[in-house]
Structure formats: C-alpha cells, structure tokens
Amino acid sequence: MGFGQAFTLGNLFYCFLGVLLGTLVGVLPGLGPTATIAMLLPITFQLPPASALIMLAGIYYGAQYGGSTTAILINLPGESSSVVTAIDGYKLARQGKAGLALFTAAVGSFFAGTVATFLIAGFAPPLAAVALSFGPAEYFSLMVLGLAASVALAHGSLIKAVGMVVLGLLLGTVGQDLYTGTPRFSFGMTELADGVEFVALVMGLFGIGEIIRNLEDESERSVFAQKVMGLLPSWSDFKPTIKPILRGSALGTVLGILPGGGAMLSSFAAYSLEKRIAKDQSRFGKGAIEGVAAPEAANNAGAQTSFIPMLTLGIPSNPVMALMIGAMIIQGIQPGPNVVTEKPELFWGLIASMWVGNVMLLVLNLPMIGMWVKFLTVPYHVLFPGIIAVCCIGVYSVSNNPFDVYTMAFFGVVGYVLVKLDCEPAPLILGFVIGKMLEEYLRRAMLLSRGDPLVFFQRPISAVLLIMSIAALVLVLIPSISKKREEAFKE
C-alpha cells in the first residue's frame, strides 16, 4: 500500500525534488534543512498532504547525504551533523582516498536509511496503538518529557535552553484561548488574534536571523575540488567499514527515536563510540575510515527514526520535526496517534518514500558528485538575496497578509539577538509547537482530576514519563556528566 502511494508519478517527482533540494542545501554551507523546509512550508500548502510531507522529509534526510560530500572534499561540513565526518573524511581525501570516503559515506547512509525505514514501518503502528490509550495526563507528561530531553541534549547553557522553551510556550499562548475564545496578548494588534504565524516565526528565526549572523563573517571559502578518483573501492578497502556501518546504524536508530535526538546527536555519539572501541585510537583524526562510516550511517538512521515520535505521538523531537508537524497542521491533519489509522495512505506513503528517496540519493550522490562540488563555488553573497526573496514571497503567500512579513522581520532581529546571547532558537520552536497542546492537555487533566495536580503521578505511565524528564534534567546538572556533555559537543 505504501509503495503504491509512493510510486505514483506525482509523489515520485516530489520525493525526487525533496532529496535533490536536500542534497543541494546539504552541500551549501550556511543554508540548512531547517531554513529550507521553513521556506517551502507555504508552498506545500498547494500540494496534496502526502506529497508535501514526502518532499519535506526528503529535504531532511537528503541534507545528511549532501553534508558529508563537502565535509570530505573541502573540510567544510555543510550540515552540523557532518562535523565529525570532516575530521577523518578530509584527511582521507588528502591522502587520495576521497573516492573511498565518499563511497563509504553514501553506502553507509543508504544501508542505515534502509534499516531505519523498516524499523519505522515495524514499530510505529504498535506505538501509535499504545498511544491511543493515553489520557490527557499521559499526553501532558509525554510532552514534558519531550521538552526536557530536547533541552538536555541542546548544547550550551541548560538554564538558557529551558528559558527558550518557556519563551516558546509563551509565544504559543498568543491568540484566542481554546476554551473561552478570549483573545490573549494581542497587544492591540488585531492581526495577533489568531496567534503568531508559525511560518513567519520559523522563517524569521532560522531564515532571516541566520542570514544576518552569516553576514558577520564573510571570509571567502577556497574551493580546490580535485577530481575524485576511484569511486568504487576494492573489497579489501571496503571490508573494514562494514562493522562500523552496522554499529552506526544501530546507534543512530536508537538515538533518533529519543526526544531531542536526531541526526546531529547520532553522528557525534557514533564517532566517539568508534574511537573508544578502536584498537589503535591514534588513527582517528588522521584518516580512519571508521570515522566516516559510523557517523554517516548514524546521522542518516537518526534523521529517519526521529520521524517515529512525530508520526505516532505527534510530538516533535527536533526543530525539523516541529516543522513537519506544522506542515501537517497547515494541511488540516491533526498530528497524533490517529494519523496511522485515519491517514494510512499518508503514513505508509511517507515511509515507503523514504526508502525510494534513499535509492535516489545513492544515484544522485555517487555518479554526480562532481556537479555538487561545482555548487560550492557559488559564493554566499550571491546566494542570500535569493533566500530573502523566497522568504518574503513565501511568508506573504501564507495568508496574503503583509503583517506576516513584518512578523518575520521582527523575529529575524529577535533570532539574531538571541544567537548573539548564546540562546539557541531551536528549543523555542519546539515550545511554540507544543505550547497549545500542552496547555490543552494540562487543563483537561486538571478538570478530570478536579484540580488535583497529583493526578500526573497517580497514573503510572504519566508518573514514569515525568520521572524520566526530571532525571534527564538532573543528570545533565551532575558536574561529571555535564563536563562530559560539554566535551561531547566540543569534539
């Protein structure tokens, strides 16, 4: 059924468009999947829901492929999840083994993508079935866990990350109250009666704000793309990469499902794991193929399994998933466990498209690598006016309202200032998306319990989830672990 949906001509086209765009933004430093998906959100409104989600998903995992290309060839990770790939991949390229590194990265990603796809197909429906029995208290606790975990795994200051989540939740309360219809925090602007426009907020924070920050340092990047030789490695070269690919896939799959996880965390963890279990640790940093194979497999696996909590519970584990939920809401689909049963064509179509997309990526990336390297020669100062133009038109087209353009500009400034103060905008987006649901479930649970807050601890699943959230935050605060956490992000 899923493949039938994924193989319709239209969906194949959007899947291709998605992975193509994904590879492109993965290759281009300074433009990531989050900003790209945000820019394309208003356009997806014109598409059928399945096509829209298939395309947006393709951008996310496609970017994982593209990011590794630049990391290996010019030591410039196009994506934050490819940072660790650059360490050993670039050394390999300098030793004339660029072909081996690229091949390993692509095959590793493909293998991991395939494993992750089957995992989603196997695990998501039963998980959604369990979630159907959840009451408001369980949902509330689940969302708290999602927010707590994303905070614990964000880099930088923990308190600031919590602050950003709360700020996002507050922004989410702008607009009409769900129960009484009372307008809240319109600050005299009638346009705010429906709340802060999601697309404008995201484009402002990740599009405009990011561009302003990139303009701070415009040092030209030097591109010395040598011809890539020997793309098909010999068996003896490839054999040592098999086990790291397996380990990376396994690790990435698990870390992707965790709230707050995803591609970046998976690749970092896979690299440290390979380094720890290697017989000769000194090879790492000097061109160890394991240092390419494992993280590349892991980031792709993580990127894909992070769809599981989004699809089955309606809870985003990272900003990209928050955008996917935004895309669903734009399409009029209520995210949550019902998606699997009520929109099976959407659910299975998306999953099948992931595997199809991975095949396309393999073809796009290996034989056509030279073309992608060419794109690197496009300098940023030529690129960013185009991004601004797309942002402006896109945000206006959401409701043909200039106010959304002003909102975007405003949050562009806010995003820039926040980054200057070392406050990451990603938790804010998660808070914003979850905010309305969190409030709704909180109020419903309290109504059912007649105002007794202990209800969250009396229901066993809810209690476990809350204890896990507290544990996640406490663990990060323990000095020895918080030190390790900083090291992990620095590495």
Add this chain to the structure above:
Amino acid sequence: MPSFIKNPKDFLAGLLFIFISALFAYGTMELPIGTAFRMGPGYFPMVLCIMLAALGLVVMFNGFVLDGEKIAQFTWRGLFNIVLPVVFFGVTLRGLGFVLSLGITVFFVSIASVHFKLRTALLSVVVLVFAGWAIFIWGLGLPIQVWGPWVGGY
C-alpha cells in the same frame, strides 16, 4: 558594560527573559486566572511568566558570578540592510506590485554584504524577479499583482 558584570551574554539574556516575562505578565492582568480546577485563559501563561522570570533571574545572577566571553560586535550593516528591505517589501507589495517591490528589496538586501558590487546586485535583481515571477505567479498562481496600482496597475 560595567566591570562587575563578568558574563555580559548571560546578564543580557537574563534581562531579556525578565523583560519578556514582564511584558506577558502585563498582558495577563486583564485575563481571568481561574483556579487549578477550572483554569482560566490567564492561568497557564501566568505560570509560564513566573517560570521565565525565575529563569531570567538565575541567568542574570550567573552573569555576575561566572566568567564569560564578551558579546561579539553586531553587524549593523547586515542587520539594517536585511530587516529594512524586508519591511519595505511588506509595505509596498500591494501598492507597487511584485516586480518593483521585490526588485528594490533584493537590491537593497544585496548591500548587506561587504562584497556588494553594483553589477552583481543588478544581475540578482533581474534574475530573482524573473525566477520569482516564473515560480510563484506563473507556476504556482499566487494572487500577487505584477504591477501595483501605484504604478498604473489595476
């Protein structure tokens, strides 16, 4: 920044949190709070305001105690040349129409880069206006006027 502030980033971030929570707390005053049993529209935001203010105080306190880096120089050139043209686009799109509004916006946005050159900027204007028209108006059929009423459109 006075010398007793050891970490200006934390200090200002804390101040920002407190300012925003005060702003929203002011907005909450006109909303019914309700009880924990039957929460009013103001209950959840009020709790969030208190949390944000408390977090802001802690972050600000850290700014006095823990050492930290200075805030790197703001790129005023980038900031103004991006934000003002974007606002200009919003103000003029309906009046000037797609071609002029987007063209002028793209031109002034280009100035934000230190690598600004008149020729490349004009070239991006032409390319982006045409590509934007082709994709969004001709292709996707967005209801945006190509020439607005200010310049003789209808």
